[in-house]
Amino acid sequence: MNQHFKRTILAALAITALSLAAQAQQAPKPEQIIKWRQSVFQVIGWNSGRIKSNVEGTYNKEEVVKAANSIAAIANGGLGPLFAAGTETGKGWHETSVKPALFAADSKVGEYATAFAKEATELAHLAATSDQARVKEQFGKLGRTCKACHDDYKSKD
Template identity: 45%
Template sequence: MKHLSTLTATTLLSLSLAGGAIAADMKPEEQILTRQAGYKFMSWNMGKIKANLEGNYNQEVVEKAAAAIAGIANSGMGALYGPGTDKAVNGVETRVKPELFTNQKEVGKVAGDFVAAANNMAEVATKGDKAETKQAFGALGQSCKACHDQFRQD
């Protein structure tokens, strides 16, 4: 899906605003640690999907992992990129590039593409078709890579 529907965009905005209120009460280092935990949890679930696609395919494991990724993707994590989270704070490191905080149009596109790919992955995983799941997983991985390439330091 190239463009988010109005309903999806409205939902994402609402989630971001609600998450923003909660994140505003967090210190910058807490925001960094929380977003890093979210990405680590998504990575762990990506690993479970990959292992199933490369080995014995277990639809239930893939479906649950894909649902977890979509849940985090739709959680409003953008609110965890508050002021002061663009650099290390009190010993908490971040690999985010400054461009993430200045190029909002591109960030919105990349984030929207990621949410769409995560939602598609979750939907495809329910069908149990390994080949279709592999294709959706590839698209999800590419959406992750697009953000890493543009907005994450090595």
């Protein structure tokens, strides 16, 4: 092996090591990912509560539009990486409520997420264009997509 070839190999190895180190540095820890995940559902819950009190009481269209837009953007925001390998168990703000079945090969979480995003998009559309009764109906539909997933994959605590 000549000197030049050795140097090239060493340089390539060094670059690979640096690149792996940079990746390791960038990859968020499971605890942080679970915190983000729990935070996302808190923000969805906050906005759902705002819509609920509006459709069941005095209706403020502007308020409902804001809340529905937030839910729709989050639902379409690509939540998959928040359920990354390594986050099956563990603590974010609190112990994860996700059941192991969500991570299994036959998990229907992808279908549930698609249904959630679809109904959230429709709710945001109706919030801007329709009336309290129609929004209330669609809010119920959205809630059923939440419940379907929670029934299968969220532990009761």
